Amino acid sequence: MQPHHDRPLVAWLLVGWCGFVLLPWYAQDDGFFSFAWLNAGLFTDRDYASGLAQGLWLGRVWLLPLLVPLLLPLLALRQGMDPARRANLLVLAGLLGIAWLAIQGLAVNHRGPAAWLAPFVPDRSRQYGMGAGAVLVALSFLFTLTNGLAGRGLVKGDRFVAGSIGLVVAVVGLFVFVPVGMILARAFVPDQFADQFFDARIWGLACTYSTVRCGVAWNSLLLAVLTGLSTTLLGLAFALIATRTPFPFKRSLRVLTVLPIITPPFVIGLAIILLFGRNGTVTQFVATMFGIEPGRWIYGLPGVWFAQTLAFTPIAFLVLIGVVEGVSPSMEEAAQTLRADGWTTFKTVSLPLMRPGLANAFLLGFIESLADFGNPLVLSGDFDVLATEIFFAMVGAQHEPSRAALMALILLAFTLLAFWAQQRWLGRRNYTTVTGKGDSGVPLQLVPGLRYTLYAVTIPWAVLTIALYALILVGGLVEFWGRDYTPTLRHMIAAFGVTTGEHGIVWSGTAWNSFSTTIAIALTAAVPTAAIGLLTAWLLVRQEFGFKRAFEFGTMLSFAIPGTVIGIAYILAFNVPPIEITGTGIILVISFVFRNMPVGVRAGIASMSQLDKSLDEASLTLRASSFTTMRRIVLPLLRPAILAALVYSFVRAMTAISAVVFLVSANYEMATTYILGRVENGEYGIAVAYSSVLILVMLVVIGIFQLLVGQRRLGRRSAVPVVAPVGAAS
């Protein structure tokens, strides 16, 4: 029995020793997978040597104490050791290892050793970011620790569960909490904090009585409230039409719900400029028809509000269609049998029942608007908002990182407050009217007056939405939108041209580089996103442990953090050793993983809750371990959810901008940042052409996914894929 039980532990110890002895300790400029380290001197070269060699021969003596926690667990492998002592030994080794890794990493950086360590180490000691070896050693320590904790009886002594929890806690801590903590640290600069915090550029109200601009915080709040209101009202109108009128095209209304997922940022803003800008089609038309001087009214609050309402109404629609459908027809029928007429029933029963849903939709619109980066960047003009100001403070000419951190903190506070309010509101008033009982009533149809009012509001809006997307698809195929409508493939060729040269195919288009990077990074990020998301969901749904609520909060937190905040936090946290990954593709992948993981968690929870828990238990009582159960029972039954998480994370990664804009580098340019560059240069043709290609690629991916999932039906217990396109805006 004993040796079998120890197998995972032995494996992780081996991994740790390999990492320490056989792999380069530090990250390399040419990347681990170039394998340059193989013949560069694993035991002699200062850049490529393994941890052991660095410590023994290359003067990095502070790495040698790691031998203690690497050796200690070997004692635990002796036969016949008391299980309790053995567990304690493993816990001790794991804790020592993790602690010393962190201490040495922070004590010796690229500039030199900390003062307390300096006397003990050679002069001019420095170290760089951790590499493959260090990562494996860290993982080995982590799993030694969780193995010991399981041995002490944590989570019913299940090592796989303990290890999974440990892994999720570690990565979420490292890539969500540490970066956010760095923002806090950078925002609170002694002496300057009060000045910066009460700066008129943030909180000023001068615009109410003079021509001076108002503070960005007020601008953001005002915009968020307006967008929240307008998207909720329009969303409600669409939802009512889709469920309670004989509107002929109401099925196709549901297509709306896919739009926010597949729409790259700037697209709406760009289309609005092409229609309503100074040279826009509509502007020109109105100018010639009525002689009105073309203006720049679209740049500023009206334009951003307009764009955000267009962009986020589908989200409100998605939320509210569920709410409107959830209102039980029998309640309305009950009201009508009590002599209430159609309008009274709607006013006194249906609408109050929808109230929590309306609040939810409002808050989502509010949060999306606060976090939105793309639309304000293109359209805001002089109307500055937090999300873009943070960007300019960080990368603009002013370069004020502490001011950027402070604004990021304010933005984070607004968003978290709104999320908190949303959770609280929904927690207390849950008028769930969908019960397990069959509900055979017919939903109340709207009274004609209300119905025609809704038609009058929504039909023009729907037409406008369709026009905008049509414009994106054809806008890249004309010479110069607004001036010269001659059809051309010029922009497409400029972006995606392929020619044949003497060495075969030449990808001559300027967009290929960012396009292939985007696809590669999005694909790379999709797998860990789905894996960590579903693992977390499994822990939350199927396992019991003490700090589950805190665990859930921690894993969902990154959902509430605006992308801009994540972007700046990553720059602040990961620009220097011990974790030095800015400018690499890894940081992009990691930012996508932790930005999109909460959606994987939600999808996993939703479909796992539909799987009978006794399936897992049956497997456990049949001698399968929890790992085997996961692999042979849970995962096969969750295949649709896994696919959904993969596709969603892929698509989100393709359209992300707000965090990405901080993290891209010359080597790793993304599609969205490339489009941004074209927009800034006024090359709208290429930007629009590129956007339409992205939309088509995403539509194809989603279409393939639908086909795959549609074919998977497992008798009566098929899990429904849940893709929630609601999230903090990219």
Added chain:
Amino acid sequence: MSVASVRFENVTKAYGKVVAVRDVSFAVEAGTLVTLLGPSGCGKTTTLRMIAGLELATGGRIFIEDQDVTHLPATARDVAMVFQSYALFPHMTVLENVGYGLSVTRRPKAEVRERAEAALATVGLAGYGERLPAELSGGQQQRVAVARAIVLEPQVLLFDEPLSNLDTKLRRKVREELRDLQQRLGITSIYVTHDQEEALAVSDRIIVMNQAVIAQAGTPRELYEEPASRFVADFIGDANLLAAEIARIDGGRATVRVGSSTLELPGRALPPGAATLAVRPHAIRVHPEPVEAANRMSVSHAIYLGSHLEYELDGPVGHLFATVPAGGTMIPQGAEAWVTFDERSVALVPG
């Protein structure tokens, strides 16, 4: 006497402040079928899950074949369970389901197949191996669940309300099949149900639980004829609980007065004085005319049910619910009736 297959020593299971099972001790003999019976929320399912290792006890010790398994997880215990929902893996064929336990313990493929087919044959489903669970009827799915549980030849077989998803007629048939199979294989079994008739039909012994503790343990007959408490008397078969008085104890026999009637009953070591009687509904004789030593009562409800009549009666001895074979004339609602008791279905109840 053989060794006890399952033994609980002062086992407690608490979820925070809520105690699901409190200080429970019992032993199950090898080869017998013991039922845990009780109303919902009494702790019977938690007890079963602690035997399986799906819940770990927070106090006390649990033994299987004299091995202390208190801290072993489900995977490491030699028990198998038939779930209420059957929990058949929907993505595997019937044969894969039944062979699952063997294949995860890394038996050779040929052996897995052979033993799984043998188990299917045991439950009468030979030839159904290639179907998916969704293609079987409820009763067949239930048998697959049983086959999957017995294929590992566990020391203990657990049943969690295995019949609750079947319709009434099928339930009777399947419970007989289960009992036959258990006796044929001689496998120690523990069975959870809230249906007292089911428990009486299948069990060697019954453990009645109420509010996290054992109310009474015994053979079906003991529980019915000598209930240890008012709760057990009422839960196992219906009973009218009447206030009575023990007038005299004589050699283990008690002379009991209830209203105008005097009964001779087993004394059950009770002292003379006030006592409680459990009177089964069919032990009540209802007469339209006065008879000797009868209690005069009024009929508050009278219902005709084909095979028998149901009366509800009120009078000095309290409220009575009586069933009498149909045949005679029915006494109309509101009329008077005279009631006597059949001593064979009346018991003194402690407490």
